[in-house]
Amino acid sequence: MSEQTSEQPMDKGRPINPLLKSVLEYGPVVLFFIAYLRLKDQAFEIGGTSYEGFIVVTAGFVPLMVLSTLALWKLTGKLSKMQVMTLVLIVVFGGLSVWFNDERFFKMKPTMIYLLFGGLLGFGLLRGQSYLRVVMEEMMPLQDEGWMILTRRLCAVFFALAVANELIWRMMSTESWVYFKTFGLTAAMFLFFMTQARLFQTYGLEEDKDTS
Template structure:
Protein backbone atom coordinates (compact mmCIF):
# COMPACT_ATOMS: atom_id res chain seq x y z
CA UNK A 1 0.00 0.00 0.00
CA UNK A 2 1.44 3.35 -1.10
CA UNK A 3 0.82 6.22 1.28
CA UNK A 4 1.59 9.90 1.07
CA UNK A 5 4.16 11.25 3.55
CA UNK A 6 1.34 12.92 5.51
CA UNK A 7 -0.60 9.66 5.83
CA UNK A 8 2.56 7.84 6.92
CA UNK A 9 2.99 10.36 9.72
CA UNK A 10 -0.59 9.78 10.87
CA UNK A 11 -0.14 6.01 10.81
CA UNK A 12 3.13 6.19 12.76
CA UNK A 13 1.59 8.54 15.31
CA UNK A 14 -1.28 6.08 15.71
CA UNK A 15 1.18 3.24 16.27
CA UNK A 16 3.13 5.34 18.79
CA UNK A 17 0.22 6.69 20.81
CA UNK A 18 -2.93 4.72 19.91
CA UNK A 19 -2.83 2.50 22.97
CA UNK A 20 -2.01 5.33 25.38
CA UNK A 21 -4.73 7.59 23.97
CA UNK A 22 -7.27 4.78 24.34
CA UNK A 23 -6.05 4.22 27.90
CA UNK A 24 -6.34 7.90 28.87
CA UNK A 25 -9.73 8.32 27.20
CA UNK A 26 -11.13 5.22 28.92
CA UNK A 27 -9.79 6.28 32.32
CA UNK A 28 -11.32 9.74 32.00
CA UNK A 29 -14.63 8.24 30.85
CA UNK A 30 -14.88 5.90 33.84
CA UNK A 31 -13.81 8.58 36.31
CA UNK A 32 -16.40 11.02 34.96
CA UNK A 33 -18.95 8.22 35.24
CA UNK A 34 -18.22 8.01 38.96
CA UNK A 35 -16.10 4.86 38.97
CA UNK A 36 -13.46 4.69 41.72
CA UNK A 37 -9.84 5.38 40.73
CA UNK A 38 -8.60 1.82 41.15
CA UNK A 39 -11.48 0.28 39.19
CA UNK A 40 -11.26 2.96 36.49
CA UNK A 41 -7.58 2.11 36.11
CA UNK A 42 -8.37 -1.57 35.67
CA UNK A 43 -11.08 -0.86 33.10
CA UNK A 44 -8.78 1.50 31.22
CA UNK A 45 -6.18 -1.25 31.06
CA UNK A 46 -8.53 -3.20 28.77
CA UNK A 47 -8.53 -0.18 26.45
CA UNK A 48 -4.72 0.00 26.62
CA UNK A 49 -4.32 -3.66 25.63
CA UNK A 50 -6.91 -3.45 22.86
CA UNK A 51 -5.63 -0.11 21.58
CA UNK A 52 -2.02 -1.30 21.53
CA UNK A 53 -2.94 -4.46 19.65
CA UNK A 54 -4.96 -2.53 17.06
CA UNK A 55 -2.23 0.09 16.64
CA UNK A 56 0.46 -2.54 16.04
CA UNK A 57 -1.76 -4.43 13.63
CA UNK A 58 -2.60 -1.29 11.64
CA UNK A 59 1.04 -0.24 11.51
CA UNK A 60 2.16 -3.63 10.23
CA UNK A 61 -0.66 -3.95 7.68
CA UNK A 62 -0.12 -0.49 6.27
CA UNK A 63 3.68 -0.31 6.25
CA UNK A 64 4.66 -4.00 6.48
CA UNK A 65 7.07 -3.02 9.24
CA UNK A 66 7.13 -1.30 12.62
CA UNK A 67 10.01 0.82 13.87
CA UNK A 68 11.92 -0.63 16.87
CA UNK A 69 10.78 1.80 19.57
CA UNK A 70 7.03 1.67 18.76
CA UNK A 71 7.27 -2.10 18.46
CA UNK A 72 8.98 -2.46 21.84
CA UNK A 73 6.53 -0.02 23.45
CA UNK A 74 3.49 -1.74 21.97
CA UNK A 75 4.59 -5.23 22.95
CA UNK A 76 5.46 -4.02 26.46
CA UNK A 77 1.99 -2.44 26.79
CA UNK A 78 0.39 -5.72 25.75
CA UNK A 79 2.58 -7.70 28.16
CA UNK A 80 2.20 -5.52 31.26
CA UNK A 81 -1.44 -4.77 30.50
CA UNK A 82 -2.24 -8.47 30.16
CA UNK A 83 -0.43 -9.24 33.41
CA UNK A 84 -2.38 -6.49 35.15
CA UNK A 85 -5.69 -7.89 33.97
CA UNK A 86 -4.76 -11.51 34.70
CA UNK A 87 -3.61 -10.84 38.27
CA UNK A 88 -6.01 -7.90 38.77
CA UNK A 89 -3.08 -5.89 40.15
CA UNK A 90 -2.64 -2.34 38.78
CA UNK A 91 0.85 -2.16 40.25
CA UNK A 92 2.05 -4.30 37.36
CA UNK A 93 0.91 -1.63 34.93
CA UNK A 94 2.39 1.16 37.02
CA UNK A 95 5.88 -0.36 37.05
CA UNK A 96 5.97 -0.66 33.24
CA UNK A 97 7.53 2.83 32.73
CA UNK A 98 10.03 2.02 35.49
CA UNK A 99 11.07 -1.26 33.92
CA UNK A 100 11.18 -0.01 30.34
CA UNK A 101 13.07 3.20 31.09
CA UNK A 102 15.54 1.34 33.29
CA UNK A 103 16.14 -1.18 30.50
CA UNK A 104 16.64 1.61 27.95
CA UNK A 105 18.97 3.53 30.25
CA UNK A 106 21.11 0.51 31.15
CA UNK A 107 21.21 -0.62 27.52
CA UNK A 108 22.59 2.76 26.47
CA UNK A 109 25.14 2.77 29.30
CA UNK A 110 26.12 -0.79 28.45
CA UNK A 111 26.65 0.21 24.84
CA UNK A 112 28.92 3.04 25.92
CA UNK A 113 30.88 0.68 28.17
CA UNK A 114 31.41 -1.61 25.17
CA UNK A 115 32.46 1.41 23.08
CA UNK A 116 29.32 1.17 20.97
CA UNK A 117 26.77 3.84 20.15
CA UNK A 118 23.35 2.17 20.17
CA UNK A 119 21.62 5.53 19.76
CA UNK A 120 23.59 6.09 16.55
CA UNK A 121 22.31 2.78 15.18
CA UNK A 122 18.73 3.97 15.72
CA UNK A 123 19.11 7.58 14.59
CA UNK A 124 22.29 7.66 12.53
CA UNK A 125 20.60 8.04 9.17
CA UNK A 126 18.71 11.16 10.24
CA UNK A 127 21.49 12.88 12.20
CA UNK A 128 25.11 13.15 11.13
CA UNK A 129 27.55 13.56 14.02
CA UNK A 130 31.03 12.34 14.94
CA UNK A 131 31.39 9.61 17.56
CA UNK A 132 32.13 12.07 20.38
CA UNK A 133 28.78 13.77 19.79
CA UNK A 134 26.97 10.44 19.78
CA UNK A 135 28.69 9.39 23.01
CA UNK A 136 27.59 12.55 24.79
CA UNK A 137 24.05 12.35 23.42
CA UNK A 138 23.81 8.67 24.38
CA UNK A 139 24.97 9.41 27.93
CA UNK A 140 22.42 12.21 28.27
CA UNK A 141 19.58 9.96 27.12
CA UNK A 142 20.72 7.10 29.34
CA UNK A 143 20.64 9.34 32.41
CA UNK A 144 17.29 10.78 31.33
CA UNK A 145 15.72 7.34 31.01
CA UNK A 146 17.00 6.35 34.45
CA UNK A 147 15.66 9.61 35.89
CA UNK A 148 12.25 8.90 34.33
CA UNK A 149 12.26 5.46 35.92
CA UNK A 150 12.95 6.95 39.33
CA UNK A 151 10.35 9.67 38.84
CA UNK A 152 7.71 7.11 37.86
CA UNK A 153 8.41 5.15 41.03
CA UNK A 154 8.05 8.30 43.12
CA UNK A 155 4.77 9.30 41.45
CA UNK A 156 2.90 6.00 41.52
CA UNK A 157 4.00 5.21 45.09
CA UNK A 158 3.06 8.59 46.55
CA UNK A 159 0.26 9.98 44.37
CA UNK A 160 -3.35 8.90 43.65
CA UNK A 161 -4.16 7.09 40.41
CA UNK A 162 -5.57 10.25 38.82
CA UNK A 163 -2.18 11.93 39.13
CA UNK A 164 -0.24 8.89 37.96
CA UNK A 165 -2.38 8.48 34.84
CA UNK A 166 -1.80 12.13 33.90
CA UNK A 167 1.91 11.67 34.54
CA UNK A 168 1.96 8.49 32.44
CA UNK A 169 0.31 10.21 29.52
CA UNK A 170 0.83 12.89 28.46
CA UNK A 171 3.28 13.73 31.27
CA UNK A 172 6.13 11.44 30.25
CA UNK A 173 5.69 12.43 26.61
CA UNK A 174 5.88 16.13 27.49
CA UNK A 175 9.03 15.59 29.58
CA UNK A 176 10.60 13.60 26.74
CA UNK A 177 9.83 16.29 24.18
CA UNK A 178 11.25 19.01 26.44
CA UNK A 179 14.38 16.95 27.09
CA UNK A 180 14.84 16.22 23.37
CA UNK A 181 14.59 19.92 22.51
CA UNK A 182 17.16 20.61 25.22
CA UNK A 183 19.59 18.36 23.32
CA UNK A 184 19.36 20.44 20.12
CA UNK A 185 22.30 22.72 21.04
CA UNK A 186 24.49 19.64 21.61
CA UNK A 187 23.50 18.15 18.25
CA UNK A 188 24.02 21.46 16.48
CA UNK A 189 27.46 21.75 18.06
CA UNK A 190 28.58 18.45 16.56
CA UNK A 191 26.40 18.12 13.46
CA UNK A 192 27.90 17.95 9.98
CA UNK A 193 31.49 17.78 11.16
CA UNK A 194 33.98 15.00 10.73
CA UNK A 195 35.80 15.82 13.93
CA UNK A 196 34.58 16.99 17.34
CA UNK A 197 35.19 20.65 18.18
CA UNK A 198 38.45 21.51 19.91
CA UNK A 199 38.47 21.27 23.72
CA UNK A 200 37.75 24.41 25.68
CA UNK A 201 40.84 26.15 26.97
CA UNK A 202 40.59 28.04 30.25
Protein backbone atom coordinates (compact mmCIF):
# COMPACT_ATOMS: atom_id res chain seq x y z
CA MET A 1 0.00 0.00 0.00
CA SER A 2 2.64 2.54 0.93
CA GLU A 3 5.68 1.52 -1.17
CA GLN A 4 4.25 2.52 -4.54
CA THR A 5 3.19 6.01 -3.53
CA SER A 6 6.74 7.14 -2.82
CA GLU A 7 7.87 6.43 -6.39
CA GLN A 8 4.88 7.78 -8.30
CA PRO A 9 4.08 11.50 -8.57
CA MET A 10 1.45 12.50 -6.06
CA ASP A 11 -1.93 13.71 -7.27
CA LYS A 12 -2.10 17.24 -5.95
CA GLY A 13 -5.68 17.73 -7.10
CA ARG A 14 -7.10 20.80 -8.76
CA PRO A 15 -5.99 24.24 -7.51
CA ILE A 16 -8.42 26.09 -5.26
CA ASN A 17 -8.51 29.60 -3.85
CA PRO A 18 -6.57 29.43 -0.52
CA LEU A 19 -9.17 31.56 1.26
CA LEU A 20 -12.02 29.29 0.13
CA LYS A 21 -9.98 26.24 1.18
CA SER A 22 -9.47 27.72 4.65
CA VAL A 23 -13.18 28.55 4.96
CA LEU A 24 -14.16 24.98 4.06
CA GLU A 25 -11.58 23.44 6.42
CA TYR A 26 -11.96 25.71 9.45
CA GLY A 27 -15.37 27.31 8.94
CA PRO A 28 -17.36 24.46 10.56
CA VAL A 29 -15.12 24.55 13.65
CA VAL A 30 -15.52 28.33 14.00
CA LEU A 31 -19.30 28.03 13.57
CA PHE A 32 -19.39 25.25 16.18
CA PHE A 33 -17.59 27.54 18.63
CA ILE A 34 -19.89 30.52 17.97
CA ALA A 35 -23.05 28.39 18.14
CA TYR A 36 -21.91 26.80 21.40
CA LEU A 37 -21.33 30.20 23.03
CA ARG A 38 -24.85 31.25 22.02
CA LEU A 39 -26.67 28.04 23.01
CA LYS A 40 -24.57 26.60 25.86
CA ASP A 41 -27.03 27.61 28.60
CA GLN A 42 -30.19 26.58 26.75
CA ALA A 43 -32.11 23.32 26.64
CA PHE A 44 -34.32 22.11 23.78
CA GLU A 45 -37.27 19.72 23.89
CA ILE A 46 -37.18 17.53 20.77
CA GLY A 47 -39.48 14.52 20.47
CA GLY A 48 -40.14 14.49 24.20
CA THR A 49 -36.41 14.46 25.07
CA SER A 50 -34.48 17.38 26.53
CA TYR A 51 -31.18 18.19 24.79
CA GLU A 52 -28.57 20.62 26.08
CA GLY A 53 -27.16 23.28 23.77
CA PHE A 54 -23.91 21.34 23.33
CA ILE A 55 -25.73 18.33 21.86
CA VAL A 56 -27.82 20.51 19.54
CA VAL A 57 -24.70 22.28 18.29
CA THR A 58 -22.99 18.92 17.77
CA ALA A 59 -26.02 17.71 15.77
CA GLY A 60 -25.57 20.70 13.45
CA PHE A 61 -21.77 20.44 13.28
CA VAL A 62 -21.65 16.85 11.98
CA PRO A 63 -23.63 17.39 8.72
CA LEU A 64 -21.92 20.77 8.23
CA MET A 65 -18.53 19.06 8.42
CA VAL A 66 -19.69 16.40 5.97
CA LEU A 67 -20.92 19.05 3.51
CA SER A 68 -17.76 21.16 3.75
CA THR A 69 -15.54 18.10 3.23
CA LEU A 70 -17.60 16.98 0.23
CA ALA A 71 -17.37 20.51 -1.20
CA LEU A 72 -13.60 20.45 -0.73
CA TRP A 73 -13.45 17.09 -2.52
CA LYS A 74 -15.66 18.35 -5.35
CA LEU A 75 -13.53 21.46 -5.86
CA THR A 76 -10.07 19.91 -5.52
CA GLY A 77 -10.73 16.39 -6.78
CA LYS A 78 -8.97 14.79 -3.80
CA LEU A 79 -8.98 14.32 -0.04
CA SER A 80 -6.08 13.20 2.12
CA LYS A 81 -6.34 10.03 4.16
CA MET A 82 -6.17 12.20 7.29
CA GLN A 83 -9.20 14.23 6.17
CA VAL A 84 -11.20 11.09 5.43
CA MET A 85 -10.33 9.43 8.77
CA THR A 86 -11.07 12.63 10.69
CA LEU A 87 -14.47 12.95 9.00
CA VAL A 88 -15.35 9.33 9.79
CA LEU A 89 -14.51 9.82 13.48
CA ILE A 90 -16.50 13.08 13.61
CA VAL A 91 -19.55 11.32 12.15
CA VAL A 92 -19.20 8.30 14.45
CA PHE A 93 -18.53 10.08 17.75
CA GLY A 94 -20.74 13.07 16.97
CA GLY A 95 -23.52 10.70 15.97
CA LEU A 96 -23.11 8.69 19.19
CA SER A 97 -23.31 11.87 21.29
CA VAL A 98 -26.56 12.92 19.61
CA TRP A 99 -28.07 9.43 19.58
CA PHE A 100 -27.37 8.75 23.26
CA ASN A 101 -27.75 12.41 24.29
CA ASP A 102 -24.30 12.15 25.89
CA GLU A 103 -21.65 14.79 25.21
CA ARG A 104 -18.82 12.52 26.38
CA PHE A 105 -18.65 10.68 23.04
CA PHE A 106 -17.95 13.87 21.10
CA LYS A 107 -15.38 14.98 23.66
CA MET A 108 -13.53 11.68 23.17
CA LYS A 109 -13.27 12.30 19.43
CA PRO A 110 -9.99 14.30 19.47
CA THR A 111 -8.46 11.60 21.68
CA MET A 112 -9.38 8.93 19.12
CA ILE A 113 -8.10 11.05 16.21
CA TYR A 114 -4.72 11.70 17.83
CA LEU A 115 -4.35 8.10 19.00
CA LEU A 116 -5.13 6.91 15.48
CA PHE A 117 -2.68 9.29 13.80
CA GLY A 118 0.00 8.65 16.43
CA GLY A 119 -0.53 4.90 16.14
CA LEU A 120 -0.25 4.97 12.35
CA LEU A 121 2.94 7.02 12.46
CA GLY A 122 4.34 4.74 15.18
CA PHE A 123 3.51 1.63 13.13
CA GLY A 124 5.34 3.12 10.16
CA LEU A 125 8.37 3.91 12.34
CA LEU A 126 8.48 0.30 13.52
CA ARG A 127 8.67 -0.68 9.85
CA GLY A 128 11.43 1.85 9.25
CA GLN A 129 9.15 4.12 7.19
CA SER A 130 7.73 7.61 7.49
CA TYR A 131 4.01 7.56 6.67
CA LEU A 132 4.05 11.31 7.30
CA ARG A 133 6.17 11.67 4.18
CA VAL A 134 3.39 10.20 2.03
CA VAL A 135 0.99 12.90 3.25
CA MET A 136 3.26 15.95 3.41
CA GLU A 137 6.14 15.44 0.96
CA GLU A 138 4.67 17.78 -1.65
CA MET A 139 4.52 20.62 0.93
CA MET A 140 8.04 20.31 2.35
CA PRO A 141 10.61 18.01 0.69
CA LEU A 142 13.09 16.62 3.21
CA GLN A 143 15.92 14.11 3.27
CA ASP A 144 15.04 10.62 4.51
CA GLU A 145 16.61 11.23 7.93
CA GLY A 146 14.68 14.48 8.28
CA TRP A 147 11.39 12.71 7.63
CA MET A 148 12.16 10.05 10.23
CA ILE A 149 13.05 12.65 12.88
CA LEU A 150 9.95 14.75 12.12
CA THR A 151 7.74 11.66 12.19
CA ARG A 152 9.07 10.56 15.59
CA ARG A 153 8.48 14.02 17.03
CA LEU A 154 4.98 14.38 15.58
CA CYS A 155 4.08 10.89 16.77
CA ALA A 156 5.01 11.92 20.32
CA VAL A 157 3.00 15.16 19.97
CA PHE A 158 -0.10 13.26 18.82
CA PHE A 159 0.04 10.97 21.86
CA ALA A 160 0.63 13.95 24.17
CA LEU A 161 -2.40 15.78 22.72
CA ALA A 162 -4.54 12.64 23.18
CA VAL A 163 -3.58 12.56 26.87
CA ALA A 164 -4.18 16.34 27.22
CA ASN A 165 -7.65 16.05 25.67
CA GLU A 166 -8.58 13.23 28.04
CA LEU A 167 -7.41 15.18 31.09
CA ILE A 168 -9.21 18.38 30.08
CA TRP A 169 -12.62 16.94 29.19
CA ARG A 170 -12.67 14.71 32.26
CA MET A 171 -11.41 17.27 34.78
CA MET A 172 -12.64 20.62 33.47
CA SER A 173 -15.92 22.18 32.34
CA THR A 174 -17.46 21.71 28.90
CA GLU A 175 -16.77 25.37 28.11
CA SER A 176 -13.08 24.96 28.96
CA TRP A 177 -12.94 21.91 26.70
CA VAL A 178 -14.58 23.81 23.80
CA TYR A 179 -11.96 26.57 24.11
CA PHE A 180 -9.21 23.96 24.26
CA LYS A 181 -10.54 22.09 21.22
CA THR A 182 -11.07 25.24 19.15
CA PHE A 183 -7.89 27.13 20.00
CA GLY A 184 -5.58 24.96 22.11
CA LEU A 185 -5.23 22.00 19.76
CA THR A 186 -4.78 24.24 16.71
CA ALA A 187 -2.19 26.39 18.51
CA ALA A 188 -0.31 23.29 19.68
CA MET A 189 0.09 21.99 16.12
CA PHE A 190 1.06 25.45 14.84
CA LEU A 191 3.70 25.86 17.55
CA PHE A 192 5.04 22.37 16.89
CA PHE A 193 5.75 23.09 13.22
CA MET A 194 7.12 26.55 14.06
CA THR A 195 9.66 24.94 16.39
CA GLN A 196 10.82 22.57 13.62
CA ALA A 197 12.43 25.39 11.57
CA ARG A 198 15.94 24.13 12.40
CA LEU A 199 15.06 20.65 11.17
CA PHE A 200 13.63 22.02 7.89
CA GLN A 201 16.80 24.06 7.33
CA THR A 202 19.10 21.12 8.08
CA TYR A 203 17.30 18.45 6.09
CA GLY A 204 15.44 20.48 3.46
CA LEU A 205 15.81 19.62 -0.25
CA GLU A 206 15.87 22.25 -2.96
CA GLU A 207 18.18 21.10 -5.70
CA ASP A 208 15.70 18.54 -7.14
CA LYS A 209 13.54 21.35 -8.48
CA ASP A 210 16.09 22.21 -11.21
CA THR A 211 16.05 18.76 -12.78
CA SER A 212 13.32 18.58 -15.34
